[in-house]
Structure formats: C-alpha cells, structure tokens
Amino acid sequence: MTIPEKIESSTATLSRREALIRLLRAAGVGAGAAGLGVWLSRRSSRPEVVIASNVKRGHTVAPNPALPEMAIIEGDDPAQLARQAVEELGGMNRFVSRGDVVLVKPNIGWDRTPEQAANTNPDIVAEIVRQCLQSGAKRVFVTDVSCNEARRCFQRSGIAAAAQAAGAEVILPDPSRFKEVDLKGEVLTRWQVFDAFLNVDKIINVPIAKHHALTGTTLGMKNWYGILGGSRNQLHQRIHESLVDLADFMRPTLTVVDCYRVLLRNGPTGGNLDDVLLKKTLVASTDPVAIDAYVAKSIWNLDASSLPYLGMAARRGLGTMEFEKLRTRIKTI
C-alpha cells in the first residue's frame, strides 16, 4: 500500500456504489472474524497429552519343547559365549526372521569402561547384532536410555563403536523422541517411553549382572528401566511392582544376561575394579523370570523369596521362578 503524497481536499460525496462496496467489505471482515472466532471456540478443550497408539507389546516366539529354555555357557571369549548360548537355544534363526526389525537393549547406563562392569560387555552386544543380521534381520538397533550423560556412556562403554562395527544402527536417546505411552500396569500407567522401543518386531534384552542395593541385584527385568524417560527416579518407591509392570509391557524375544564380568558390590555404578568378579559366564533364556531367578541364586545366593518381583512376575504369567524346572543346557568352552 502506498501513502498518497498529497491529500486532496474534496467535498464530493461518496457514490452510492462505493459506499455499498465499503459496507460489504466491512461486513465481510466482520463475518470472517466471527466465523473464525466461533470455529476456534468450538475447538476449545482442556490441553491433554497425546497418548501414543500403535504400540507393539510382546515380542516372544513360539516355545519349542524340543529345545532347551536356558543355556549357561562358560568360557574365555565373551563373543564366543554369546554365539554358543544362542546356538544351544536353537540358533538365532529361531528368534529372528528374515526382514525383522530387531532392537538389542544392552545396559549402557553409566559413564564407565567395560572393565568396570557397569555396562554390558561390548563384545557380547556386537555378537548378538551380528547374529541378528546373519539371520536376515532388516535393521538392528542398539540403544538405551542412559542414567549418566548418554554420549559419554555410549562412547566410554565401548558399546556404540562395537555395535556399529557389527552393523547395528546405534541411536542415542534423543530427548525429542520420547512418547507418552499407556503401559497398562498396576503402578505404571502413563509414562514417557523412548520411541525406538515401541515399534520393532523383536527385542533382545542384554543386561549385565550387577549388585544393586535396593533389590540386591539388577538383572534382566531391571534393565527395562532403560526404556523410560520422565521421572523414573520415582520407581524405586514401588520397585517390585514397577519391575513387573515393565516386564509385562516388554516381553522380550530373548534375554541374555552378561555375567562375564560381574559387579559384586557398589552397584549399579561401581567404578572400582576391586568390585568386579571375572566370572566368564553367559546365561541366555526365553524365560525372563527364570533367568533372573537363576542368576540371582547362582551369583548372590539370593532366593526368589528375597526378590519379591520374581514371584509377582510369575503370578502374572510372565515366566517361572523355578529355574530348576527349565530345560537347561550347561556348557564350558
């Protein structure tokens, strides 16, 4: 719009036609504003958090009575342990089909080196990734929602580099990628979950066995804390219920507990090599409850009675805590 340079004084009256046009213009603006106002006021509602729909729960494969349900392997080479354990359970082909999108969930929680045994052994993670790809997985993701600064954890744990070299896509827990999800648990209902965990075909849980003051030990089920964002520091208040809720939500294809180096004290952070026991063992199972019960018993001599979450999980049908009844293969390489 240009500003007229000179305003001519005029006494001429507006023509009827021009006056009508002006009136119509004013009416149009008025009607438009009113219409927009009505439309916007109809839309008004109390702001609500959007709940992610389309969440895949349960990644298990059909049981096979001819195959063992748990494998306990001992030996010097971590990667070889992982290879052998999966082999005993029927090979990765049983768990991962051609074209599957697989997520491998190690513990990358702490800014620690592999020797300090606060995070899963990188060689074990890399071997699992390799096997998934060999079984025809379309994509293999490796991620965790770290406690300490994530980029330091991913780098210093050695997991990011090892997994990437094995062909996995390593994703950092980008704060913009958390979605509100209804976990449908007893104490955990709506919670922020890292969206990398929400829509994959298979999930392989690869925790490391560590000491933990509140529950005595942190194993497979506790590893699911690492899918959550939000105020997960509140979960300790009802730790057993929240562990079971999470295990119910996730239901992994396979659980592989790294007992190569075991953090016996001052867990889950550790830091002191004196706290680390070189156990050179790896346990794998399709039963997420039994494997926790077994490792707790074999390393810390903790009975299922002192780990209430195991019983609660068994009652909810997530597995059995009577690991003795599992078809188990024990092998030393």
Added chain:
Amino acid sequence: MRFLKPTRLRLYSQIFFFALFLLLLLRTEFRGSLSSSAQEIRLPYPVGLFFRLDPLVAISTALASHALYKGLLVSLIILIPTLFFGRFFCGWICPLGSIHHFFGSLKSERKRGKQLLDSNRYKRWQNTKYYLLAAVLVAAALGSGILGWLDPFSFLVRSLALSILPGTNYGLQALLRLLEQSPWGALRGIGGALHFVLGALVLNFKQPYFRQGVWLGALFIFIVALNFRITRFWCRAICPLGALLGLISRWSVLGLVKDSAKCNDCNRCLLRCQGGDDPIGGVAWHQPECHLCLNCVGECPEHALHFKLFPTQQTAGANLQRRKLLTGLAAGAAVVPLMRSTPGFAAERHERLLRPPGSVDEEFFLARCIRCGECMKVCPNNALQPALTQAGLEGLWTPILVPRIGYCETSCVLCSQVCPTGAIWEITAKEKGWSVDVGSTSKPIRLGTAFYDRGRCLPWAMATDCIVCEEWCPTSPKAIYFRPAEVFDAAGNPKQVKQPYLDPARCVGCGACEKACPVQDRPAVYVTSVGESRSRSNQILLNRRKG
C-alpha cells in the same frame, strides 16, 4: 583486480576469522562418537584459540598470578604486528569487531547524511576505553579478574554461548517440531532432512539452559544495537583490548598520510570510517583509534589518502587527560577492596558456591577467571551456570555447579581443558580421582559435601522406599550408605525401609544424588561447598584435610 582490493582482502579476513571463531565456539561441546570407544575424552579442536590470541587476557592473568598460563604466551604474537601496523586486529580479525562492523554498516534512520558524518568524527569520549583499561588492569594487579566483564572475547563467548546460541537452538527445534508434525508429507520430509543436517552441524543433543540467559542476551543485543546510532560504539568507547592495542599502535610505523592540497572537504572518507579517527584533511589523524579498515582510502575521490610506512606527518595520540586517567586507576584500585569488604569473600562463603573440578582456591579463582563462559558451554550436563551473587558482586558470571540442573560427571574434565586462564586448573580424569583404579592412593578432588534433609527424605519422613541417591553415588565404596529401619506408615503399620546416610570421608560433592533425588523442587539431599578440596579453610572434618 577488484577481488584483491585492500578492503576486499579485509572483508575476506573478517569472514574467515568470524567463521573460525563460530566453528570453534560451536565445537566447544562434547558431541560424542558412535565409532570411537576412546575412554579419555578430550575436545579435538583448540577451542580456546581466540583467548590465546588475546594479549589483554595474557597481561591481566600475568598481573594477577605473576605467571603466564599455558598458551597465553602466544597472544604476544598479536602485539608484534600491532607495533608495526596498529590496530589491524580490530579491523581484520576480531570477531566481535566484525559483528559491529556488519551492524554498523546497515542503514539506520539515526545515521543519515550529516548525522552520519558527525557520528564518525573523533570524539573525546572515545577515550573512555583507556580509562576502563587502566581500571581493569589495576584491578587485575590487585587480584580480581573483573576485566572479563569487558574483555571482547569474554563478552562475545559469554553472550553467544549462554544466551544467543541456546535461544537459537530452541527456535530451530521448535521450527523442526512444527515441520515434522505437520499434516503434509512434503513438509515432514523437509523437516526430517533439515533435522538431519542441522543435527550434524549445530543442534545441541539436549537443549541447554542458563541462568541469567535473558539478561546476558539482552545486554548483547543492546550493545550491538548501539551501532544503529554510533558505528562501533563498543570498539570506540568501551573495548579495553582495543584500548591496549591503540596505545601500542602509537609506535606503529604504518600511518595515514593526507594530501591536504588535494582534499576538497567532500567528507566521503567519513562515510564508512570504523574507528572514528578523523581521516579527513585539515585535522590530525587519530592513529590509536584507527582499525585499518582502509575504507577511507578507497572512498577518497581525489586519492588524497594513503597508508605509508614511516610517515612524516604529525598524528594525534590517545591524548589522555591525566585527571581522568588517575580516576580510572583510582577506580580500579578502589573497587577490589570495596568488593572484598563484605564478609562473603572471607568469612561467610555462600554454601552453594560450588566451583568446577580443578578450580583453584577462591582468592586465586577470582583473580584468574575472566567470566568467559567456556566451561559452561562445554559442560555436557549443563551443570555449570553463571553466578549471580553466590560469589559476591565480584564473582558475577563466574561458573558455579548447580547440581539440581546437572551434576558433575565422574570421568569428565572438559571444563578444565577449555579454561583459558587456569582458574580451573587442567586436570586429568585420573587426577580427579572419582573413578578409582585398584591401588590408587591419591585423594580425589572434592567439590563439597552432600547433606540430607530428613524432613523431606522419603524413607526418613514418609515411610517410603527410595535410595535413588545411593544408586547414583559414583564413588566406590559409595559415600551414601543405608540402614534398614522399622518405621510406621500413616495407618500405624510397621514397615521396613532403607534409610540413607552420608559418609563425608567418601563424598566428593559431585551432586549426582541431588540431581537424582525424586523430591523434585527442593531435593532431600543437597551439596554444599564445605569440604571442597581446593580450600584449606572451608572444611569440616579433621581427618579429611588434603595436603
């Protein structure tokens, strides 16, 4: 040959150094690597390069500490060409100068015709910077690094790193969110591509937040906006580095020669003069004000202006008034004792004055720290924040650790790597000593000590299990331990909970417990500075002394 015109060369130099500065600033951040498993984390770039080029920082640190820290010797390199060519640094290199140059050359209602010419004539108030320089150098000699409030790189890094860049990051993230959540697939595609590119180049992994960010940014914008009234007001009147280089340029052998016979008083040389140094004929050229931008030489239609080695023409010096200079010296001499006359410095330390790991004792810290904000920029947990009053008025914008925002990461020593002056003395993760190796006997660096507020702690006050603090405690053995206790809930039922305690002999004051405490607003465990290993006086326990 247009591309090789002297003013063109100057422009290329300005662009190059500004880009270099911005690149180094953006890389003052641990971005991590998915393909490296290196356990010793150091920044691969010399991110503090520009501070190493700042002779003012070198001189003030030398005055304050009677020594030169790390690479500060390098800055003297800048002084040598200044002795020959004058303030070329201001016109050709300084990134803050280039920002002012850019905004000063934009058209402005306040600088038209005669106003513009007048604004570019030499003014007496341009001497303010020399008096400020005198004041901050005296303050430095008396042991206070307040020069950092005015040092151009401190000002620039602090403003950009703590305010402008975080703001930009927020804006870009909001834009990307808008694009990526749009109902149109094409926009979502553009958003995704943009996210990928920006993520690799500039976006932060986590949105950084800084206390006082809005004021630091507003101050920066105000100083830049002054260019719309007076070109390069900062460089002409405030910058103490410019003043230092101006004083040195008095001996410079390169000078402007005016052919007064040719000058027809067209005033065109004043149109784009940066320094306000009077290149026009008939008056003396003010050599210490000139930035060597060379605009006047190119503008003169009569070719009456030349830069020449060993000119014989008389020029004007800084022309300082003795009385004002003495005022500046006296102000600098008075301000330090004045600021230290409060009990805060000596007797009543602020309990939350938690300094970064490696920091020297408070007295030396205040002398060395130039309030540049590099440490705050690099901290991966956003834990270091500019102080407001915690360190006294003198400590404004010095770094403090705020555990509620972020704790000090066990193996991280990046702040000590980037500190240009040794206020945070460079240490290794091993020297920090938080992640002990077997057989290590050295004592860890402590930032303070954690305390429990049992009235807010869940197992103590609310008959609820928790001990997240114990879980997060990074020392081994853990500084936080617990005892099982029987408590009663509201209905009177007995209940077993684990109640946390703190062992001050093991606590390093990292603040992880405070960060992790689920009592969100005022945590039930918090760190105060008592027991910090850098201080001999701020201690509690006899058996915890160091050295």
